[in-house]
Amino acid sequence: MSAENISNFRKFGKKIICVGRNYKALAAEQGNPIPESPIVFLKPTTSYIEPGQDIVIPPGCNEFFHEVELGVVIGTRAKDVAENDVMKHVAGYALCLDMTAMDFQLAAKADGQPWALAKGFDTACPVSEFIPKEKIPDTSAARLWLKVDGDMKQDSSTSDMIFPVPHVLSYLSRYFTLEPGDIVLTGSPAGAGPVSRDQVIDAGLEAGGQALTSFTFSICLEQTMHTID
Ligand SMILES: CC(=O)CC(=O)C(=O)O
Numbered sequence: 001m002s003a004e005n006i007s008n009f010r011k012f013g014k015k016i017i018c019v020g021r022n023y024k025a026l027a028a029e030q031g032n033p034i035p036e037s038p039i040v041f042l043k044p045t046t047s048y049i050e051p052g053q054d055i056v057i058p059p060g061c062n063e064f065f066h067e068v069e070l071g072v073v074i075g076t077r078a079k080d081v082a083e084n085d086v087m088k089h090v091a092g093y094a095l096c097l098d099m100t101a102m103d104f105q106l107a108a109k110a111d112g113q114p115w116a117l118a119k120g121f122d123t124a125c126p127v128s129e130f131i132p133k134e135k136i137p138d139t140s141a142a143r144l145w146l147k148v149d150g151d152m153k154q155d156s157s158t159s160d161m162i163f164p165v166p167h168v169l170s171y172l173s174r175y176f177t178l179e180p181g182d183i184v185l186t187g188s189p190a191g192a193g194p195v196s197r198d199q200v201i202d203a204g205l206e207a208g209g210q211a212l213t214s215f216t217f218s219i220c221l222e223q224t225m226h227t228i229d
């Protein structure tokens with residue numbers, strides 16, 4: 001895949017691989033144990049949206065949650081790559097939301113069912129533009145923040161991750177071949193919480209004291225959804 005297509009990962013990417021419960025504070029808030037290895041799930045690429053589109057609450061969902069996350073965009077194929085070598089396969093980053101139908105997820109967990117609908121519905125993965133790798137020289141020192149209707153709800157450093165980015169990528173590469181244009185969502189920090197129809201999410205990513213990107217998304221129901229090609 002060309003460098004141009006990688007920076008267009010939202011159109012050409014193959015996989016959205018997500019790691020969950022990667023921040024102790026969030027695991028504690030949600031009453032979950034600290035995992036011994038990364039918790040992994042997938043979203044389909046049809047869940048991508050970009051600024052200008054709306055987040056749509058999936059049909060039947062009554063408890064809808066925001067999670068702000070650092071996304072890592074893969075640049076070159078990686079299979080079974082050690083932690084100390086894996087960052088060379090990274091092309092860059094993106095600011096991402098892991099939108100979650102929490103009531104679906106809780107019901108699925110209770111019943112031992114998969115999370116596909118809870119995490120993979122259309123619009124479940126709002127993403128920023130591509131951020132080149134050089135902009136985040138240290139993936140354990142980036143700031144992620146998220147506001148709902150102007151109120152700060154999430155504001156953390158990636159230094160709080162249980163499994164740092166190189167560990168996550170190396171671990172994933174044992175099971176999945178990481179391919180150019182894939183993105184890895186690295187988990188949500190504390191403060192993930194509910195949002196509802198007509199609310200507005202603002203989120204941002206900073207590194208080295210510099211704002212790298214930010215975006216705004218509105219929450220709507222299906223009837224008011226509009227899309228861009
Ligand atoms: C695994 C979860 O349900 C939570 C999650 O997605 C996270 O980022 O943490």
Ligand SMILES: [Mg+2]
Nearest residue numbers: 067098187188
């Ligand atoms: Mg998440």
